[in-house]
Amino acid sequence: xxLADATWTDVRDADVDVAFxxxxxxxxxxxxxxxxTDTLNAAAVAEAGAAAYGAAPQESDDTDxxxxxxxxxxxxxxxxxxxxxxxxxxxxxETFRSYxxxxxxxxxxxxxxxxxxxxxxxxxxEALAEVARRFSRDPDHDGYGVAFTWFEAVGxxxxxxxxxxxxxxxxxxxxxxxxxxxxxxxxxxxxxxxRWGEWVAGVNLAHDADEFTDNGVVGDPADGDAERGRELLDxxxxxxxxxxxxxxxxR
Numbered sequence: 655x656x657l658a659d660a661t662w663t664d665v666r667d668a669d670v671d672v673a674f675x676x677x678x679x680x681x682x683x684x685x686x687x688x689x690x691t692d693t694l695n696a697a698a699v700a701e702a703g704a705a706a707y708g709a710a711p712q713e714s715d716d717t718d719x720x721x722x723x724x725x726x727x728x729x730x731x732x733x734x735x736x737x738x739x740x741x742x743x744x745x746x747x748e749t750f751r752s753y754x755x756x757x758x759x760x761x762x763x764x765x766x767x768x769x770x771x772x773x774x775x776x777x778x779x780e781a782l783a784e785v786a787r788r789f790s791r792d793p794d795h796d797g798y799g800v801a802f803t804w805f806e807a808v809g810x811x812x813x814x815x816x817x818x819x820x821x822x823x824x825x826x827x828x829x830x831x832x833x834x835x836x837x838x839x840x841x842x843x844x845x846x847x848x849r850w851g852e853w854v855a856g857v858n859l860a861h862d863a864d865e866f867t868d869n870g871v872v873g874d875p876a877d878g879d880a881e882r883g884r885e886l887l888d889x890x891x892x893x894x895x896x897x898x899x900x901x902x903x904x905r
Contacts, residue, residue, distance in 0.1 A: 656701075657725045665764060671720035671902045672707070672768040673761050674700040674894070676727035677754060677782065679775035682739030682863075684818035684846075684871035686838040689741045691822055693729045696774030698829040699804040700724050702887050703772065703894030710895055722898065723766055728754055732777040738864035747781045755785045755792075762795040768901050769799035772894065776817075779803055800901055807893035808886050817850060817863070818842065819873020821886060828883025839876055845869030 655668060678693025688694070704722035733744040745753070758769045769789065771782050782801035789799045805815050805822075814820050826834050845868035851858035852866050860866050 655721050655723050657723050660723075665723070665766075668723075669718075669720035670723050670766050672770060672898050673723040673725055673758075673766045674704060674770050674772050674898070675725045675754070675758060675761075676700040676772045677731060677774065677778055678727055678729055679731040679733045679777065680729055680741070680743040681733040681736040681775070682742050682818075682870040683822065684838075684842045684869050684875065686835045686842045686871075686875060687818050687823060687826060688833045690729065691818065691826060692731070692774035693727050694774075694830055694833070695804065695822060695825050696772050697724075697727045698825065698887065699774070699890045699894060700727075700772040702891035703770075703898065706891045706895030707898045710899065723761075725757070725761065728757070731775050732781050733775065735777060735862050736870065738862060739870050750778070751781050751785050751788075754782070755789050758785070758789050758797065758799055759792065759795060762797040767795060767797040768898075768904075769797065770894065770898055770901060771799060771801045773801055773803040774805075776803075776805075776815075798901065798904060800897065802894055802897050804890040804894070805886075808889045811882075811886060811889070814873060814877070816871075816873025817867075818871045819846070819875055820877035820882070821873075822878070823875040824878030824880070824883035825886050826883065827878060827880040828887055831880065842869060842871045842875050846871035846874065848873070 676696035678696045683691040730743045736742040786799045786801045847867040852860040
Protein backbone atom coordinates (compact mmCIF):
# COMPACT_ATOMS: atom_id res chain seq x y z
CA UNK A 655 0.00 0.00 0.00
CA UNK A 656 1.36 3.40 -0.98
CA LEU A 657 0.46 5.65 1.91
CA ALA A 658 0.12 8.74 -0.27
CA ASP A 659 -2.42 6.97 -2.51
CA ALA A 660 -4.52 5.52 0.34
CA THR A 661 -7.35 7.13 2.27
CA TRP A 662 -7.31 7.30 6.03
CA THR A 663 -10.04 4.68 6.18
CA ASP A 664 -7.97 2.39 3.96
CA VAL A 665 -5.20 2.59 6.52
CA ARG A 666 -7.60 2.16 9.44
CA ASP A 667 -9.05 -1.01 7.93
CA ALA A 668 -5.77 -2.52 6.71
CA ASP A 669 -3.77 -5.20 8.46
CA VAL A 670 -0.38 -3.50 8.36
CA ASP A 671 2.73 -5.36 9.49
CA VAL A 672 5.42 -2.81 8.76
CA ALA A 673 6.11 0.51 7.08
CA PHE A 674 8.93 1.29 4.68
CA UNK A 675 10.08 4.91 4.89
CA UNK A 676 12.33 5.66 1.88
CA UNK A 677 15.03 8.23 2.59
CA UNK A 678 17.12 9.79 -0.13
CA UNK A 679 18.79 13.03 -1.09
CA UNK A 680 18.69 15.83 -3.65
CA UNK A 681 22.28 16.17 -4.75
CA UNK A 682 24.54 16.08 -7.76
CA UNK A 683 25.02 12.76 -9.52
CA UNK A 684 27.39 13.81 -12.24
CA UNK A 685 26.35 15.16 -15.64
CA UNK A 686 24.34 12.07 -16.54
CA UNK A 687 22.08 11.22 -13.58
CA UNK A 688 19.38 13.35 -11.91
CA UNK A 689 19.69 15.16 -8.61
CA UNK A 690 16.95 12.93 -7.23
CA THR A 691 18.84 9.68 -7.91
CA ASP A 692 19.12 8.62 -4.26
CA THR A 693 15.45 9.28 -3.55
CA LEU A 694 14.28 7.56 -6.73
CA ASN A 695 16.42 4.51 -6.03
CA ALA A 696 15.32 4.25 -2.40
CA ALA A 697 11.67 4.48 -3.43
CA ALA A 698 12.12 1.83 -6.14
CA VAL A 699 13.73 -0.58 -3.69
CA ALA A 700 11.01 0.09 -1.11
CA GLU A 701 8.27 -0.68 -3.64
CA ALA A 702 10.00 -3.86 -4.81
CA GLY A 703 10.77 -4.83 -1.22
CA ALA A 704 7.10 -4.56 -0.31
CA ALA A 705 6.28 -7.00 -3.09
CA ALA A 706 9.06 -9.34 -1.94
CA TYR A 707 7.72 -9.27 1.62
CA GLY A 708 4.29 -10.32 0.48
CA ALA A 709 5.55 -12.98 -1.92
CA ALA A 710 7.66 -14.91 0.59
CA PRO A 711 6.11 -18.16 1.84
CA GLN A 712 4.65 -18.24 5.33
CA GLU A 713 6.42 -20.31 7.95
CA SER A 714 3.02 -21.10 9.42
CA ASP A 715 -0.50 -21.22 7.97
CA ASP A 716 -1.99 -20.08 11.28
CA THR A 717 -1.95 -16.40 10.39
CA ASP A 718 -1.89 -14.49 7.14
CA UNK A 719 0.86 -12.00 6.45
CA UNK A 720 -0.27 -8.39 6.61
CA UNK A 721 0.55 -5.48 4.35
CA UNK A 722 3.54 -3.22 3.92
CA UNK A 723 2.87 0.50 3.90
CA UNK A 724 5.30 2.43 1.72
CA UNK A 725 5.46 5.97 3.05
CA UNK A 726 6.32 9.03 0.94
CA UNK A 727 10.06 9.41 0.46
CA UNK A 728 12.12 11.96 2.36
CA UNK A 729 13.90 13.79 -0.50
CA UNK A 730 16.50 15.94 1.28
CA UNK A 731 19.20 14.45 3.46
CA UNK A 732 22.69 14.95 4.86
CA UNK A 733 24.50 16.00 1.70
CA UNK A 734 26.59 19.09 2.38
CA UNK A 735 29.62 17.26 0.98
CA UNK A 736 28.16 17.94 -2.48
CA UNK A 737 27.57 21.66 -1.88
CA UNK A 738 29.96 22.77 -4.65
CA UNK A 739 27.66 21.30 -7.30
CA UNK A 740 24.62 23.30 -8.41
CA UNK A 741 21.17 22.13 -7.34
CA UNK A 742 22.32 20.17 -4.31
CA UNK A 743 20.15 20.55 -1.22
CA UNK A 744 20.94 19.51 2.33
CA UNK A 745 19.97 19.85 5.96
CA UNK A 746 22.05 19.44 9.09
CA UNK A 747 22.33 15.97 10.63
CA GLU A 748 20.42 17.27 13.65
CA THR A 749 17.49 18.50 11.55
CA PHE A 750 17.50 15.33 9.49
CA ARG A 751 17.45 13.06 12.53
CA SER A 752 14.62 14.96 14.17
CA TYR A 753 12.50 15.10 11.04
CA UNK A 754 12.84 11.45 10.09
CA UNK A 755 12.36 10.18 13.65
CA UNK A 756 9.26 12.32 14.17
CA UNK A 757 7.85 11.21 10.81
CA UNK A 758 8.25 7.60 11.92
CA UNK A 759 6.69 8.37 15.29
CA UNK A 760 3.61 9.72 13.52
CA UNK A 761 3.19 6.29 11.91
CA UNK A 762 3.33 4.71 15.35
CA UNK A 763 0.41 6.94 16.34
CA UNK A 764 -1.60 5.05 13.71
CA UNK A 765 -0.46 1.74 15.24
CA UNK A 766 2.07 1.22 12.45
CA UNK A 767 4.88 0.67 14.88
CA UNK A 768 7.38 -1.38 12.86
CA UNK A 769 9.42 0.75 10.48
CA UNK A 770 12.29 0.08 8.11
CA UNK A 771 14.10 3.20 6.95
CA UNK A 772 15.03 2.40 3.33
CA UNK A 773 18.07 4.50 2.57
CA UNK A 774 19.58 5.48 -0.77
CA UNK A 775 22.31 7.95 0.26
CA UNK A 776 25.64 7.22 1.91
CA UNK A 777 25.66 10.53 3.77
CA UNK A 778 22.52 9.48 5.65
CA UNK A 779 23.89 6.21 7.02
CA GLU A 780 25.32 7.44 10.31
CA ALA A 781 22.34 9.68 11.10
CA LEU A 782 19.79 6.98 10.24
CA ALA A 783 21.44 4.49 12.57
CA GLU A 784 20.86 6.94 15.41
CA VAL A 785 17.29 7.61 14.22
CA ALA A 786 16.48 3.91 14.36
CA ARG A 787 17.91 3.58 17.87
CA ARG A 788 16.07 6.59 19.24
CA PHE A 789 12.81 5.58 17.57
CA SER A 790 13.07 2.11 19.07
CA ARG A 791 13.83 3.45 22.56
CA ASP A 792 11.13 6.14 22.59
CA PRO A 793 8.99 5.67 25.73
CA ASP A 794 6.02 7.39 24.09
CA HIS A 795 5.26 4.44 21.78
CA ASP A 796 6.06 0.76 21.26
CA GLY A 797 7.77 1.28 17.92
CA TYR A 798 10.78 -0.58 16.63
CA GLY A 799 12.81 0.35 13.58
CA VAL A 800 16.00 -0.40 11.69
CA ALA A 801 17.90 1.32 8.90
CA PHE A 802 18.47 -0.50 5.60
CA THR A 803 20.79 0.86 2.90
CA TRP A 804 20.09 -0.81 -0.43
CA PHE A 805 23.60 -0.71 -1.90
CA GLU A 806 24.99 -2.51 1.14
CA ALA A 807 22.66 -5.46 0.44
CA VAL A 808 23.66 -6.42 -3.11
CA GLY A 809 26.37 -8.98 -2.43
CA UNK A 810 29.59 -8.69 -4.41
CA UNK A 811 28.27 -5.64 -6.27
CA UNK A 812 28.54 -3.54 -3.12
CA UNK A 813 32.26 -2.97 -3.66
CA UNK A 814 31.51 -1.03 -6.85
CA UNK A 815 29.27 1.57 -5.23
CA UNK A 816 31.17 4.82 -5.84
CA UNK A 817 28.93 7.83 -6.50
CA UNK A 818 26.86 8.24 -9.66
CA UNK A 819 28.90 5.25 -10.73
CA UNK A 820 27.92 1.78 -11.90
CA UNK A 821 25.41 0.81 -9.20
CA UNK A 822 23.32 3.95 -8.99
CA UNK A 823 23.36 4.35 -12.76
CA UNK A 824 22.40 0.72 -13.29
CA UNK A 825 19.44 0.85 -10.91
CA UNK A 826 18.15 4.01 -12.56
CA UNK A 827 18.55 2.50 -16.03
CA UNK A 828 16.40 -0.41 -14.87
CA UNK A 829 13.69 1.63 -13.16
CA UNK A 830 13.73 5.17 -14.63
CA UNK A 831 15.73 4.94 -17.87
CA UNK A 832 14.25 8.13 -19.27
CA UNK A 833 16.08 10.14 -16.61
CA UNK A 834 19.59 8.90 -17.43
CA UNK A 835 21.38 11.12 -19.95
CA UNK A 836 23.09 8.32 -21.81
CA UNK A 837 24.71 10.77 -24.23
CA UNK A 838 26.70 12.16 -21.27
CA UNK A 839 28.12 8.87 -20.01
CA UNK A 840 31.45 9.49 -21.74
CA UNK A 841 31.72 12.94 -20.14
CA UNK A 842 30.87 11.41 -16.78
CA UNK A 843 33.69 8.89 -17.20
CA UNK A 844 36.22 11.55 -18.23
CA UNK A 845 35.85 13.60 -15.06
CA UNK A 846 35.42 10.77 -12.60
CA UNK A 847 37.49 9.64 -9.66
CA UNK A 848 38.15 5.97 -9.06
CA ARG A 849 37.77 6.27 -5.28
CA TRP A 850 35.72 8.27 -2.82
CA GLY A 851 37.94 10.61 -0.83
CA GLU A 852 41.59 11.50 -0.47
CA TRP A 853 43.19 8.98 1.87
CA VAL A 854 46.37 9.05 3.96
CA ALA A 855 47.07 6.35 6.56
CA GLY A 856 43.42 5.39 6.68
CA VAL A 857 42.21 8.99 7.08
CA ASN A 858 40.08 10.74 4.48
CA LEU A 859 41.48 14.27 4.15
CA ALA A 860 38.67 15.47 1.88
CA HIS A 861 35.47 16.82 3.38
CA ASP A 862 33.74 17.70 0.10
CA ALA A 863 33.31 15.76 -3.13
CA ASP A 864 34.78 18.43 -5.40
CA GLU A 865 38.15 17.94 -3.69
CA PHE A 866 38.68 14.63 -5.48
CA THR A 867 36.28 14.48 -8.44
CA ASP A 868 35.92 17.09 -11.17
CA ASN A 869 32.33 16.32 -12.10
CA GLY A 870 30.98 14.54 -9.00
CA VAL A 871 31.36 11.00 -10.34
CA VAL A 872 33.19 8.20 -8.52
CA GLY A 873 33.42 4.92 -10.43
CA ASP A 874 32.58 4.14 -14.03
CA PRO A 875 28.90 4.66 -14.90
CA ALA A 876 29.43 2.80 -18.18
CA ASP A 877 29.53 -0.38 -16.09
CA GLY A 878 25.94 0.21 -15.00
CA ASP A 879 23.52 -1.12 -17.58
CA ALA A 880 19.86 -2.00 -17.15
CA GLU A 881 20.49 -5.72 -16.85
CA ARG A 882 22.78 -5.14 -13.90
CA GLY A 883 20.21 -2.75 -12.48
CA ARG A 884 17.52 -5.42 -12.55
CA GLU A 885 19.82 -7.79 -10.67
CA LEU A 886 20.57 -5.09 -8.10
CA LEU A 887 16.85 -4.44 -7.62
CA ASP A 888 16.16 -8.15 -7.14
CA UNK A 889 18.95 -8.55 -4.61
CA UNK A 890 18.14 -5.39 -2.65
CA UNK A 891 14.39 -6.05 -2.58
CA UNK A 892 14.82 -9.66 -1.48
CA UNK A 893 17.14 -8.51 1.31
CA UNK A 894 14.69 -5.79 2.35
CA UNK A 895 11.85 -8.30 2.49
CA UNK A 896 13.95 -10.56 4.68
CA UNK A 897 14.84 -7.69 7.02
CA UNK A 898 11.21 -6.63 7.24
CA UNK A 899 10.08 -10.11 8.21
CA UNK A 900 12.72 -10.17 10.94
CA UNK A 901 11.55 -6.79 12.22
CA UNK A 902 7.93 -7.96 12.34
CA UNK A 903 8.91 -11.17 14.13
CA UNK A 904 10.43 -9.14 16.97
CA ARG A 905 6.98 -8.17 18.27
